[in-house]
Amino acid sequence: MKEKNIMEYETVALDEEQRAIAIIDQTLLPGRTEIIYLRTAKEIWEAIYLLKVRGAPAIGVAAAFGIYLLAEGIDTQDYNVFREEFVKQKEYLNSSRPTAVNLSWALERMEKVCRENEEYPVAQIKERLKVEAIAIKEEDIWVCKMLGEYGLSLVNPGDGILTHCNAGQLATSKYGTATAPIYLGQEKGYQFRVFADETRPLLQGARLTAYELSASGVDVTLICDNMSAAVMRNGWIDAVFVGCDRVAANGDTANKIGTSVVAAVAKRYRVPFYVCAPTSTIDMNTPTGEEIHIEQRPAEEVTQMWYKERMAPEGIKVYNPAFDVTDHDLISAIVTEYGIARAPFTQSLQEIFERKAKMNG
Numbered sequence: 214m215k216e217k218n219i220m221e222y223e224t225v226a227l228d229e230e231q232r233a234i235a236i237i238d239q240t241l242l243p244g245r246t247e248i249i250y251l252r253t254a255k256e257i258w259e260a261i262y263l264l265k266v267r268g269a270p271a272i273g274v275a276a277a278f279g280i281y282l283l284a285e286g287i288d289t290q291d292y293n294v295f296r297e298e299f300v301k302q303k304e305y306l307n308s309s310r311p312t313a314v315n316l317s318w319a320l321e322r323m324e325k326v327c328r329e330n331e332e333y334p335v336a337q338i339k340e341r342l343k344v345e346a347i348a349i350k351e352e353d354i355w356v357c358k359m360l361g362e363y364g365l366s367l368v369n370p371g372d373g374i375l376t377h378c379n380a381g382q383l384a385t386s387k388y389g390t391a392t393a394p395i396y397l398g399q400e401k402g403y404q405f406r407v408f409a410d411e412t413r414p415l416l417q418g419a420r421l422t423a424y425e426l427s428a429s430g431v432d433v434t435l436i437c438d439n440m441s442a443a444v445m446r447n448g449w450i451d452a453v454f455v456g457c458d459r460v461a462a463n464g465d466t467a468n469k470i471g472t473s474v475v476a477a478v479a480k481r482y483r484v485p486f487y488v489c490a491p492t493s494t495i496d497m498n499t500p501t502g503e504e505i506h507i508e509q510r511p512a513e514e515v516t517q518m519w520y521k522e523r524m525a526p527e528g529i530k531v532y533n534p535a536f537d538v539t540d541h542d543l544i545s546a547i548v549t550e551y552g553i554a555r556a557p558f559t560q561s562l563q564e565i566f567e568r569k570a571k572m573n574g
């Protein structure tokens with residue numbers, strides 16, 4: 214039997230028959246494609262914390278399906294008892310990773326359903342929670358499609374594109390954010406040359422981006438994180454596209470550690486640096502990057518996790534932030550599903566949200 218292409222799998226799915234969230238365990242890629250089923254709060258929490266499911270939009274979708282399934286299991290007809298347990302489970306899931314705002318954004322959306330349907334029987338609230346979770350996933354697909362269209366308008370056939378980490382299909386429900394213009398260009402015969410940073414310490418660029426792009430037939434070259442200046446100086450890169458975990462109201466952007474280095478280098482070589490940002494990842498309640506909570510991860514990820522043998526002395530001090538903040542003045546544009554925002558971002562992002570409100574009535 215012909216092996217299934219990685220692009221044919223769903224990153225996150227609700228499996229109603231199994232009463233579970235079905236995800237690709239991304240820690241096993243690219244060597245093994247294994248679908249795992251998450252049922253309990255602990256399983257969902259751990260899958261997010263351990264990056265079995267990762268990438269801001271995919272975390273949001275997993276949290277939405279997760280809280281729906283957990284709500285489904287609350288055995289009561291009493292709204293107050295239901296709500297109290299719902300909030301407890303929601304807070305627990307929300308504690309799994311702090312930086313990607315999509316996690317709390319999706320959980321808030323789900324809680325709103327709970328709040329606004331107080332007068333209905335609990336069984337009906339559960340049904341509405343399912344509808345909302347499915348809508349969050351479907352919207353994610355539409356959003357990525359739009360990011361692809363707006364992003365593609367910024368580049369030309371044959372361009373060299375650099376990307377960092379994995380903001381691809383594996384980080385979303387489909388198409389990815391930073392990869393959406395690449396996939397759309399591929400469909401239109403643009404023949405991009407893509408350079409994927411390996412992305413230490415967890416190698417999302419090597420294990421996931423290089424894998425999904427090559428599986429899609431995109432011309433992709435893997436480089437180490439410290440090579441972005443070299444390829445830009447060679448004149449091989451026409452644009453950088455990255456994803457994001459939280460964009461502050463002034464445009465400062467938290468994304469995978471190393472992103473800000475790429476942005477600074479891009480500025481030095483006059484390469485436009487684009488952030489692909491679903492509005493669900495833009496946090497207008499966070500004024501600047503200063504206020505973004507950056508997740509710190511275990512030292513072992515740096516010293517031994519991806520090595521055959523430990524590659525650092527025992528007991529060495531390690532600093533391992535999972536994300537960094539790219540200052541808004543290093544960003545050429547923020548591509549959203551409602552258009553492209555440019556500096557001054559405080560104003561242009563506000564306008565994006567006004568357009569969103571107008572279009573959604």
Ligand code: MRU
Nearest residue numbers: 267268269380384390456457469
């Ligand atoms: O730690 P990860 O793998 O969840 O980090 C992922 C990133 O930083 C992505 O660039 C970001 O979430 C955007 S995904 C469309």
